[in-house]
Amino acid sequence: MLKHRKVIPSYRPDVYSTEAIIDPYPHYARLRELGPVVWLSRQRVYALPRYAECKAVLRDDTTFVSGKGVALNPFSNHLSDGTTLNSDGAEHDRRRKLVAHRMLPRALRAISANVDEQAAAVVDAAVARGEIDGVLDVAAALPMAVVPDFVGWPRDSREHLLDWGGATFDILGPLNRHAARAVPDTLRMLRFATRVIRDRAMLDGSLGHDVLLAADDGQLTRAEAAALMIDYIAPSIDTTMSAISNALHLLATHPEQWQLLKADPTLIPGAINEVIRYESPLRAFSRKVLHDNELADVPLPAGARVLVVYASANRDEREWDDPDAFDIRRDAARHLGFGNGAHACAGQGLARLEITAMLNALIERVDRIELAGTPTWAVNNIIRRHARLPVKLIGV
Secondary structure, eight states, X not given: OOOOOOOOOEEOSOTTSHHHHHSOHHHHXXXXXXXXXXXXXXXXXXXXXXXXXXXXXXXXXXXXXXXXXXXXXXXXXXXXXXXXXXXOHHHHHHHHHTTGXXXXXXXXXXXXXXXHHHHHHHHHHHHHHOEXXXXXXXXXXXXXXXXXXXXTOOTTSOTTHHHHHXXXXXXXXXXXXXXXXXXXXXXXXXXXXXXXXXXXXXXXXXXXXXXXXXHHTTSSOHHHHHHHXXXXXHHHHHHHHHHHHHHHHHHHHOHHXXXXXXXXXXXXXXXXXXXXXXXXXXXXXXXXXXXXXXXXXXXXXXXXXXXXXXXXXXTOTTTSSSTTSOOTTSOOTTOSTTOOGGGSXXXXXXXXXXXXXXXXXHHHHEEEEEEOSOOEEOOOSSBOOEEEOEEEEEEO
């Protein structure tokens, strides 16, 4: 008797259209209803919309590899050569270990007082102004005050970092008009990082300085050194911006959750996890299938791409009770917003440090967070964050 092959459901709508980027959750819900593996006919990729399959793929980096790129287009995958994101096994470990000591809790504790001071200054200024843009005046202000120094980016060359960083994520989707528009800024950032390494212009004692010394010792090439600087500066700014602006928006629109947090600041770690679960900073990355394989009884041929949809997995009804509710008391520590397995976000400790500092500063100085206008979402293939967030921080 012939064994029946499982029919793979197909989804035709473009999940990378402007409309789907702005309001993705109805698409994710339909994908999850269709099954654990869904063929996206527009992108010609196998989407994984449910939690269990996403986690399984993230934890199997010998079958589902990153070294062939995580973007949905070959141009961006080529540009990402030399990064930890585009590497596997020993090569990935080698690149990550070059800067791992910077991400250890002991190293982060050494900068925590400065991060707390910067967060307090940002919130004080925002309260004094009254109505603000929560993205530029709060969410971007803290990582821009912390991350460029941490990475070692020259102090006189930071005015384009927000645009450049967003562009380096935008090109990691399909090569659609959003990605095409981001190519020039991506190339500008790569050229600038290359020049910084060539001119030895990074700050002494920084992560970038460590990378340069490793290149001097022959542990990596100069091209890899430039790629690694981008590898850490862009995600460290954009994903933290996303989490802080999303936290502001969610606490403004869920005032009962804000009052819970003010009454009990020990809820901050759980609140951070819930913000990242509920509005995942990264929508999805792909992996390449190294050899013929099966996932959830669905055959996946060697050379195919699977799309790990973090943002959908974090709203999966099979994993979470009432997943569309925002509740900072939920145990959301197992979210996939920072990835999982070997490629779990190396900078998540720094991100948590900054978000914690910001929430502490808000709790101490702000009585209410109120929307002062209609927020708008940034149109980016990968990053989920606001372009503008009009809010009022009403002081205590």
